[in-house]
Amino acid sequence: MTEDLRAWFEAELNAERPPPLGDVVGTAIRDGRRLRRKRRLTLLGSIAALIAVLGSGAVMLGDPLVTQREALSPQSVPPGTAAPIPALEARTLTIHSGTAGAVGSRTKATSAAMLHLLTQLLPPGRTSHLGIAPDDDLRVQLYVDDGRGSAMVRVAVAKNSPFGDESSRGGMATVLITHDPDNCLTALTVDAEWPDGTLVEVDVPTCLAGAEPSRAALTADQAVMLATDPRWGVTMDRQLVAEAAERFDRVPVAAE
Amino acid sequence: MTDDEEFAEFANAHAERLRNTAFMLCRDWHLAQDLTQTALTKLFLSWRRAVQAENLTAYAQKILLRAYLDHRRRRSSTESTPGVLHEPAYRENPELRLTMLDALGRLSARDRAIVILRYFEDYSVDQVADVLELPVSVVKSQTRRSLTKLRELLAADQLALFAG
Known part of the structure; x- marks a missing residue:
């Protein structure tokens, strides 16, 4: 049955007249690069903002937080701050x-x-x-x-x-x-x-x-x-x- | 070969097939094109992870299926059902009988995906369950129900193909 059904699907698809496929691959690469770059910039922005917040906090609270800021690594940025693939x-x-x-x-x-x-x-x-x-x-x-x-x-x-x-x-x-x-x-x-x-x-x-x-x-x-x-x-x-x-x-x- | 070149080689070889699958799911070539585009862009973004998958083609299909189901969820209230025919009419008039694609369009999005993966992509039940993230039992039961519904929808002379 599987073979018959697949042949049926194929026959109906062959009867279709699809529009040209176009440059879907090139567009995917371009869009992908743009999104990748945007995610990277967003992550950098989040890190900068986090450091800025911690920095201003250090001014208000004094030395203990400065120590905490120095311990900050990129890995400590919450994962949620990285941009998802946006809709x-x-x-x-x-x-x-x-x-x-x-x-x-x-x-x-x-x-x-x-x-x-x-x-x-x-x-x-x-x-x-x-x-x-x-x-x-x-x-x-x-x-x-x-x-x-x-x-x-x-x-x-x-x-x-x-x-x-x-x-x-x-x-x-x-x-x-x-x-x-x-x-x-x-x-x-x-x-x-x-x-x-x-x-x-x-x-x-x-x-x-x-x-x-x-x-x-x-x-x-x-x-x-x-x-x-x-x-x-x-x-x-x-x-x-x-x-x-x-x-x-x-x-x-x-x-x- | 760079990652981008590897991706381009894979995508060029599979784009047509992905679009065909997308068309069978949505029965709209323009939407199929958009879904293929979305799936390839997401595949590009996850390429390094994708190439570690056991079956890269299945991985790409999974992304496409997800894109389609996401689209359905977002646009569920706006999709029309083209070519709606009343059963007595197409039963009596062979000119009006449903095609297989029409009949597939009468299934729910999830059931349509199950049938396409099982009988067009030739996936096993386990593979379909994995791609759609459904229990195996659900895939089996929905497959049976979907085939029964297709039998009901298709004209008598078309049903011979289901005999096996």
Whole structure:
């Protein structure tokens, strides 16, 4: 009976006209990398927040807690603070950048260069609270106030291994737009990934770094335009990097 | 070969089959595509653990089944039943008889999954129980009930296949 039933199933499936399978594998890898990165950043943020809480507690309570803080290891962070695979609303689209990549000679990107480019790409407004990542990660954040109050934007750049044999940037970015109503810091996230593995992540929070509610600095369309600018990368235009070094010679480390 | 490359090789080889299974479960190619996508993304995230599984294909199927059942739980009130036919009509008119996939659609999500795993994926009762995290006794009893219901739903000339 099993054979007969399986043949029956197969026959009915063969009579179907399924749509093309599409790039489910490539999309799974891209989404998986993005989620993996987000989990890592969330965990880092949780550790930083925990250390900050313990640190402030040490100030209030005195030396005994300082000893406790020194004993803190990453393993002591409760497992629940790691982000689970989130049930997010997300959609993927493909954006043609209109150019095969940024022209001109490139050099290793810096956080200053990212801030410099970010301020060029944002809508007009007064910027403040500029910050960079505490480690070598290419992550920056700032507040922008267009007259309606401050709002935060965060941008991160990373390089994954390329898809297939793609070693050049290519002219087509895959963009993932994610809405996460449960987390104000990642209320809107736009990830643009290029065929060479370059990943640009733009977070548009609906709160400030201290979790005070705020407006969103960008619409989804504006965030997509920002994320798909071909000048982002782990290498950036040499002149832009040089200008940024003069403009932002000292930028504070941002709180996670 | 890197982890990502290993994953891509496995996923490319199994994506079509996973989507077919998903389609049999939900009878909607677009949803089947989404479920396959979700399952592959979760498999990617757990790849290092997955490759240690005794049967990687079954591991992937399990993730897909979980994605489907989760989807059903979230959307249970919104799913329509396409092609609903009244029994006398399809009994009298061969043009209207139910296909096997239609008949499967009349089963509950869990029972549909049991039948598909048992008779499409050729899993043993124990394997089905493991994938769906059900007692073996439940798998056996629900299989019997599901086959009885399928017999009732399918036209007489189709029932010969159940004779064995």
